[in-house]
Amino acid sequence: MPAAAAARGPLLLLRRQPAPGLAVIRRSFSSPYSGMRCASAAAGGRERRSSPAYDGLLLDAGGTLLQLARPVAKTYASLGRRYGVSKREENIMEGFKRAFSASWPKTLRYQGDGRPFWRIVVAEATDCTDNDYFEEVYQYYAHGDAWRLPAGAYKMLRDLKNAGVKLAVVSNFDTRLRKLLKDLHVSDMFDAIVVSSEVGHEKPAPEIFKIALDQIGVEASKAVHVGDDETADKAGANAIGLECWLWGEDVKTFSEIQDRILTRLPQ
Structure with a gap:
């Protein structure tokens, strides 16, 4: 074989034989968006948005969020x-x-x-x-x-805040309350802290609940209050159309409060 032909031999063979795996490559590109559609569908399933059942949570302090460390x-x-x-x-x-x-x-x-x-x-x-x-x-x-948070309280506050739920303390208390909440490392969790001695109204007066709702920017119909007193908390909240769960009766754990508030409603 002439030298020139010998040099072209390997090139001729490459031209005559299909590239290895070419059919597989062609199939992989036959529908360029199919894989993207699958990935998009999967991502869409993960990103589907849903809303909490309530936009805001109001919490009583003494006897509810704050419990005595000893009798x-x-x-x-x-x-x-x-x-x-x-x-x-x-x-x-x-x-x-x-x-x-x-x-x-x-x-x-x-x-x-x-x-x-x-x-x-x-x-x-x-x-x-x-x-x-x-x-x-x-x-x-x-x-x-002198105080303690009930089991699950800190986790509930953190998870609700991360879910976009607005949080407020509404309490008949004196000026020591803000320091107590800070000592227990929860004051920064709240969008509003409404203390009766500061605002001049005590539960069950409707004004104290309205002040809290105004500060967190949530309507009464889209919020819930949790407290331990039938008159101060439940009657007071209900009087302005605010739902109330009595601590120890309607709800008994903070994980239960969290579950009820984060019950998903389709948008």
Whole structure:
């Protein structure tokens, strides 16, 4: 074979034989958008949007979001020993409840720091009017260590916030509340913190609920309030068309609250 032909031999063979896997390559390009359609459909399934059942959650503080780290009567008794408090814990608790159920002559029970009201409660519960004792009790409850969050509360707040639900505290409380929420690392979770001693209205007054709803920008019909008092929380909220779940009755865990709020509704 001439040298020129020998040199062209491999090229001729390549021309005569189809490229390996060419049919497979052709098939893969026969429908250039088929794979994209499949990927798009899968992505579309993942990205389908749905909305929570409620746009806003209002939460009571004391007795709902904030729970005592230990029983109030035990704290009053232990702190009162060096001040001469000798009442039994059950009797302290009776006096405590008696003070709370008594009518309050002023518009607000919690004015400013709440000391006038709490001074009466401590004296009624313990029969001790020593000012140093009262201040020790008062300061004890001004720190987060005296309180705790119920199981699942922090997770619920975090997950609802991530889901776009607006969150607010609506509480009959004194000026210590903001610090307590900060101590317990939840104050930044809330879009609004509405405290009766600051806004001049106490539950069940409709104004305090309206203030909270205005601050989070949610209508009453699209929000729910959770609290532990039949009159202050449920009757007050219902009066302005705001649904209310009673803590310990309608809902018993914060995971249950989360599940009910995040129940998906088709858009």
